[in-house]
Amino acid sequence: MPPHKHENSSGTAYENYLRIPELLRLQEPRYAGPAESVRSSELFFIVVHQSAELLLTQLVHDLRTASREACRTPSGRPEAEQRLRRCIGLVRLQEHHVEVLEHLPRQHFLAFREELGAASASGSAQFAEVFALLAADGEVQKLHRPGIRGGAALTSLVAELEEAVRCWQLAHLALVQRMLGDRAGTGGSSGVAWLRSRLLPAGRSPARTGRAGQRTRSA
Ligand code: HEM
Numbered sequence: 001m002p003p004h005k006h007e008n009s010s011g012t013a014y015e016n017y018l019r020i021p022e023l024l025r026l027q028e029p030r031y032a033g034p035a036e037s038v039r040s041s042e043l044f045f046i047v048v049h050q051s052a053e054l055l056l057t058q059l060v061h062d063l064r065t066a067s068r069e070a071c072r073t074p075s076g077r078p079e080a081e082q083r084l085r086r087c088i089g090l091v092r093l094q095e096h097h098v099e100v101l102e103h104l105p106r107q108h109f110l111a112f113r114e115e116l117g118a119a120s121a122s123g124s125a126q127f128a129e130v131f132a133l134l135a136a137d138g139e140v141q142k143l144h145r146p147g148i149r150g151g152a153a154l155t156s157l158v159a160e161l162e163e164a165v166r167c168w169q170l171a172h173l174a175l176v177q178r179m180l181g182d183r184a185g186t187g188g189s190s191g192v193a194w195l196r197s198r199l200l201p202a203g204r205s206p207a208r209t210g211r212a213g214q215r216t217r218s219a
Contacts, residue, residue, distance in 0.1 A: 026050065030115035041108035042115065049121065052097045056126035059090040063130065067139040070154055077154070080143065084157040091164040098171040109179055120187025134165065166200040173199070
C-alpha cells in the first residue's frame with residue numbers, strides 16, 4: 001500500500017493515523033514568570049479547552065446530521081436518534097471538562113489570567129454554533145415538528161440533550177463563581193451575573209444571540 005500523505009517514517013502507525021505529533025505541538029502556555037507550577041496550570045487550562053473544542057467538532061456535526069436525517073422520515077429517524085444519543089454523551093463529556101478544572105488552583109489561574117487578553121470561550125465559533133442549533137429557531141427544533149413520525153422519541157431525546165446543556169451551564173457557572181467571584185470576564189461581560197442570565201430554564205434552549213461583550217439576555 002502506498003504511504004498516506006500524512007505518513008511519517010519516524011512515528012508509529014497509530015501516531016501517523018491520529019497525527020499525534022502535530023496535535024501535541026499546539027499547547028503553548030504564555031506565562032513566563034518564575035513559577036513552574038503556574039506554567040503547568042496554564043498548560044492544563046489550554047489542554048482542557050482544546051480537548052473541548054475537538055469534541056465540539058463532533059457535536060456540531062452530529063447535531064446537524066440529526067436534524068437533516070429526521071427530516072427524511074421515516075428512513076432517517078433511527079439515524080437521527082442514534083446521533084442525538086451521541087450528542088447527549090458529548091455534552092456530558094463537556095461537563096466533565098468543566099468539572100476537572102476544579103483541580104486548577106485559583107491563585108495559579110489568576111497568575112496567568114492576564115495572558116488570555118480578551119480570549120474567552122464566549123468567542124468560540126463552535127460553542128456559538130451549538131447554541132444556535134439548539135435555539136428556539138435553530139435546526140434541532142425541527143426534530144419536534146408535528147409532521148415527523150415517531151416524534152415522541154425524538155422529542156424526549158432533544159429534551160434530554162437540553163437538560164445536559166443546562167447541567168453543563170450550571171457546572172460552568174459554579175466554576176466561574178469559584179475562580180472569579182464578581183470579577184468581569186475576559187470576553188467583556190460582567191462575568192457570573194451575565195452567565196446567570198444565559199442559564200437555560202429547565203426545558204428551554206439557550207439564546208441564539210448574545211455574545212459576552214453585548215450583554216444580551218438569554219431568551
Ligand atoms: C477557569 C475556568 C473558566 C473561567 C474563569 C471561565 C469564565 C467565563 C466567563 C466569565 C464567561 C462570560 C464571558 C466573558 O466575559 O468572558 C465565560 C463564557 C463561556 N465559557 Fe467559560 N470559563 C472557564 C472555563 C470554561 C471551559 C472549560 C469551557 C468549556 C470548555 C468554557 C466555556 C464557556 C462558554 C461556551 C462560554 C459562553 C457561554 C454563553 O454564551 O452563554 N469556559 N466563561
